Amino acid sequence: MKILQYGFMQRAFLVGILLAVITPCIGITIVLKRTSMIGDALSHASLAGVALGLLLGINPVLGAGIICIIAALGIEGIRKKIPRYAEMAIAIVMSAGIGLAGVLSGFVKNGANFNSFLFGSIVSISQGELLLVCIVSVFVLVMLMLFYRELFYVGFDENAARISGVPVRRINFLFTILTALTVSIASRTVGALIVSSMLVVPVACGMQLGKSYRNTLLSAIAVALSTTVAGLFLSYYTGLKPGGTIVLLEVACFLILAAVKTVRNRFDGRK
Template sequence: MLSYPFMQNALMAGAMIAILCPIIGIFLVLRRYSMMGDTLAHSSLAGVAIGIVVGISPTLSSVIFTTLAAILIEFLRDRFKRYAEILMSVVMTLSVGIAIILVSSGQANTNINQYLFGSILTVTRQDLILVLVVTIITILAVSYFYNELIYTTFDEDGAHISNIKVKRVNYIFALLMGLSISVSIRITGVLVISSLIVLPVASAMQFKKGFRQTLFIAVVIGLLDIMLGLIFSYVLDSAPGGTIALMSVITMVGSLLLNPFNK
């Protein structure tokens, strides 16, 4: 299996996504913004459709549109805190509407399925480089703003009182979310990316460890889900994205049933 270049690329891409998604996902889950992953995933699909219609790189247009959507959500959330979930639904509906109109027009149906369902087995070296760059940027940014992100995640009001620039931290995190999701959907697909963001983190939280330990466990679980998903998809000749999603669910159920610390 490893003798095939496409499998080597898939495994390397999967490993980076398994690191990238839980880093973003743990903050989303703790902030109770799990739905934002779905919202930005659907926004990225609209970005892909726009790129195909305009005639530019779908990945580039996806990165631009998704990061703008993430920043827009944060802008609206900051001004209408009571309606955060409704605002995310509005942005997601807007994005889906744009994507459906462009796809149904026949101008953006080329290769749209590989972004919808993922195409990890067709990952190129250019895709790997892009994911690697975003992964490095995300790790460095989270490391640099680690304390501010932690404080803002658990107590935003307290962070304000402590003179932490909460708006800046939130906008930086929104930018990282947009970048991470937009580069990941080419590999995992719109329908799978949210499972890789949320489920490994949710599984890791069942062990009731500290923040750093939970993040480490989430990355390990993400790696396990993706690697086993790729192996089983190769053996069973099934869709990699769907197989990875099923592995995420199986791991989540297993952590709920087998964790001796879970009550």
């Protein structure tokens, strides 16, 4: 195909496919723990890291990764201090991220570089950034596979997981780091403002299709892969923004699946 003759599109497809695999793996635990907005908090914090990286003359993705990890650990720390109001931790860190990003962005001379992280630029990924995404993606995927059972238990019920002998504190710490790394690399490719959608929407689609944890996860990955590939093709031939196109396709997929499931349930109820 002509589209795959170009190096920048080859890199875009590779990065898109990698993210389409790891984001639902992270997202399903986020959804089960009822912390869906954590992606928004970390993505806004990543913008502060991007601005800091540009100011210090280092790779903005590296800066985003460092700040995302700090922000994720901050959320986990605040959540432990006020467990009854755990959602406040996300709001506090998001506010801090937005404020810091707003202040630091005022000192960035090249605003175009900073703005490219708002909605992503997957077709302009460099070889170095591609390598970084590959390394982080493989690391995240390996960790998720190694601790699949523990994340399953923690996602559904932390207290039950603790009783079952799962080291909940260590698993939460590991998952926090993996989430931060995923958000930091995704913010460069699909955009900091919409990265949380890629964590949650495919999982929501998977819940309409799967009746078990495993089937839901596999369905979410399938949805993410198909919408990512379709979004890249569509954006190439129409000139649309890839990140926004992918997310809109995911939302459309969810609406269709939810409507079909509703109709099916009503039909089954009349039997």
